[in-house]
Amino acid sequence: MTRACIFPGQGSQSVGMGRALAEAFPQARLVLEEVDAALGESLSRLMFEGPTDTLTLTTNAQPALMAASLATLRVLEAERGLDLKRDVACLAGHSLGEYTALAAAGTITITDAARLLRLRGAAMQKAAGPGQGAMAALIGPDAETAGAIAAEAAEADVCEVANDNGAGQVVLSGTRAAVERAVAIAQGRGVKRAVMLNVSAPFHCSLMGPAAEAMRAALDGVQLQPPVVPVYANVLAAPVTDPEAIRNALVAQVTGTVRWRESVLAMVAAGVDSFHEIGTGKVLTGLVKRIAPEAKAGAIGTPEDVAAFPDLR
Known part of the structure; x- marks a missing residue:
C-alpha cells in the first residue's frame, strides 16, 4: 500500500x-x-x-x-x-x-x-468589497469547458476557474455580474447544474x-x-x-x-x-x-x- x-x-x-x-x-x-x-x-x-x-x-x-x-x-x-x-x-x-x-x-x-x-x-x-464578487459551481462540464464558459462570461469583468475539483465539478470565481453571466451561459449550454454559491468572497481569482x-x-x-x-x-x-x-x-x-x-x-x-x-x-x-x-x-x-x-x- x-x-x-x-x-x-x-x-x-x-x-x-x-x-x-x-x-x-x-x-x-x-x-x-x-x-x-x-x-x-x-x-x-x-x-x-x-x-x-x-x-x-x-x-x-x-x-x-x-x-x-x-x-x-x-x-x-x-x-x-x-x-x-x-x-x-x-x-x-x-x-x-x-x-x-x-x-x-x-x-x-x-x-x-x-x-x-x-x-x-x-x-x-x-x-473584495461586500457584494463585489461571487462564486458558482458548475456540475457536469470538465475544466476546459468551464474555462471557456468563464472566458465568454468575463467580458470586461473577471470570471475564472477557481477550483477544478474533478468528477465534473468546477467552481468559478470573479465579479458578481460576470459569474451570474457564466451561470446563465452554462444553463443555456445544457450543463447539468449551475448554481451560485453562498460565499463571503470570490476566492482563487485575480x-x-x-x-x-x-x-x-x-x-x-x-x-x-x-x-x-x-x-x-x-x-x-x-x-x-x-x-x-x-x-x-x-x-x-x-x-x-x-x-x-x-x-x-x-x-x-x-x-x-x-x-x-x-x-x-x-x-x-x-x-x-x-x-x-x-x-x-x-x-x-x-x-x-x-x-x-x-x-x-
Whole structure:
C-alpha cells in the first residue's frame, strides 16, 4: 500500500469538530492549546460549541480546520504508530489544507500555520468589497469547458476557474455580474447544474490580488523548512520540496486555480493507491473516489476512525 494523506479545505467545518478527539487524547488537546495560544483566543471553544455563523467566518474556519486535522494526525502518530516519513508517500491539501499539509510535514510550525491562516482569511475577506464578487459551481462540464464558459462570461469583468475539483465539478470565481453571466451561459449550454454559491468572497481569482500580496509579506517573515515528505502544491498539481518554491506556490494559490483533480491524478500516477483524509468531513474522500475509483479512500476524524486505522508500530 502506498499512502497519501490529504487535508480538507473551507466548507468542511462543523460545530463540534475535534471535540471527541480532544476529550479522548492528550495529543489532540496539545495541538488545540497551541493554536489557541498562537491566536490569543479560545478557537477550540468555538470549534466545540459554535455558534455556526461565527465558526464559518473565513478568519475562523481556516485555522480551525487546520487545528482539527493536525490534532487528528498527532493522535494517529501516538496511537497507531503512523510515521509520515516512513509510511506516507506524499501529502496534499485543498486550498487552506495546503497549509495543513505543510505543517504536518514540518515545513511550518503549528503556531505559524495558525497565524498565517488567520491572516489569510482576513486578507481574502478584505480583498473584495461586500457584494463585489461571487462564486458558482458548475456540475457536469470538465475544466476546459468551464474555462471557456468563464472566458465568454468575463467580458470586461473577471470570471475564472477557481477550483477544478474533478468528477465534473468546477467552481468559478470573479465579479458578481460576470459569474451570474457564466451561470446563465452554462444553463443555456445544457450543463447539468449551475448554481451560485453562498460565499463571503470570490476566492482563487485575480480579484484576490491584494490578499496575495499580504500573504507574500507574511510568508517572507516565516522560516520554511523542507518537508519530510513531498507536498503537492495546488497551483502546480506537482510535489514541491524547496522552501522558496513552496513560498511562491502559496502566494500564487491565493489568486490561482486549485488543481485538485490533476493533483489526485498526479499522486496516483506516482504510485499512490490509498488516500487518507485527515480531519473534519469527507468532502475530499468523495472527490478522490470519483477522480480515481481504482484507489482506496477514507476519512479519519473521530476516535472510532483512529481505532479502525491499522497499527503501524
